[in-house]
Amino acid sequence: MSDETTNPLREEIAGAISENPVILFMKGTPDQPACGFSARTVAILQSLGRPFAAVDVLPDPRIRQELAELSNWPTIPQLFVDGELVGGCDIVTEMYQSGELQETLGLDAVSAEAAPEAQAQEAAPLSIENRL
Amino acid sequence: MSATPEELKQRIEAGIPGAAAEVTGDGHHFYAVVSAPEFSGLNRIAQHRRVYEVFGSEVGDRIHALSIQTKLPQEAA
Numbered sequence: 001m002s003d004e005t006t007n008p009l010r011e012e013i014a015g016a017i018s019e020n021p022v023i024l025f026m027k028g029t030p031d032q033p034a035c036g037f038s039a040r041t042v043a044i045l046q047s048l049g050r051p052f053a054a055v056d057v058l059p060d061p062r063i064r065q066e067l068a069e070l071s072n073w074p075t076i077p078q079l080f081v082d083g084e085l086v087g088g089c090d091i092v093t094e095m096y097q098s099g100e101l102q103e104t105l106g107l108d109a110v111s112a113e114a115a116p117e118a119q120a121q122e123a124a125p126l127s128i129e130n131r132l
Numbered sequence: 133m134s135a136t137p138e139e140l141k142q143r144i145e146a147g148i149p150g151a152a153a154e155v156t157g158d159g160h161h162f163y164a165v166v167s168a169p170e171f172s173g174l175n176r177i178a179q180h181r182r183v184y185e186v187f188g189s190e191v192g193d194r195i196h197a198l199s200i201q202t203k204l205p206q207e208a209a
Binding site for chain 1: 198
């Protein structure tokens with residue numbers, strides 16, 4: 001039941017997702033990740049040299065709760081590109097290894113040929129709601 | 133009571149029709165490789181969501197961390 005009740009925190013999160021082409025919700029900060037999964041995801045993004053916005057979910061438990069409801073995804077980290085949830089650490093790692101992540105980020109896909117054709121997840125224009 | 137890989141495997145296989153799961157883990161961090169026929173119509177995000185849905189709010193709580201890899205049945209050799 002997603003009613004339209006105004007929720008400032010959730011709107012702020014949705015706003016951050018739509019305003020930043022690449023944004024990572026994580027535990028800790030890129031300089032000081034507070035969880036191994038967040039650390040690994042940061043390391044992958046940094047290795048690709050693509051600037052990204054980062055939000056630390058730890059200072060306020062409500063951030064995590066609102067984000068989970070907004071994205072329909074239970075775990076942290078969560079990477080969004082062009083307003084769409086790309087995934088957490090597992091998916092980001094898998095996509096990095098196949099070259100899909102580089103493609104999604106608009107970088108030269110070094111090993112794009114190796115990527116399975118299945119679903120080249122095209123970055124859709126900014127949309128806050130996460131259908132799927 | 134901590135979760136076991138065997139419990140997770142059974143619940144995934146019971147919760148997703150036709151699924152086959154391999155689960156390893158130490159009671160807190162788990163790693164699951166899951167294949168299911170219905171994954172063929174879903175993108176990766178949706179596949180992972182299906183697995184998370186089996187456990188609801190237990191993920192992040194009783195099941196501290198659940199890493200997932202999804203496959204289509206024919207890939208899961």
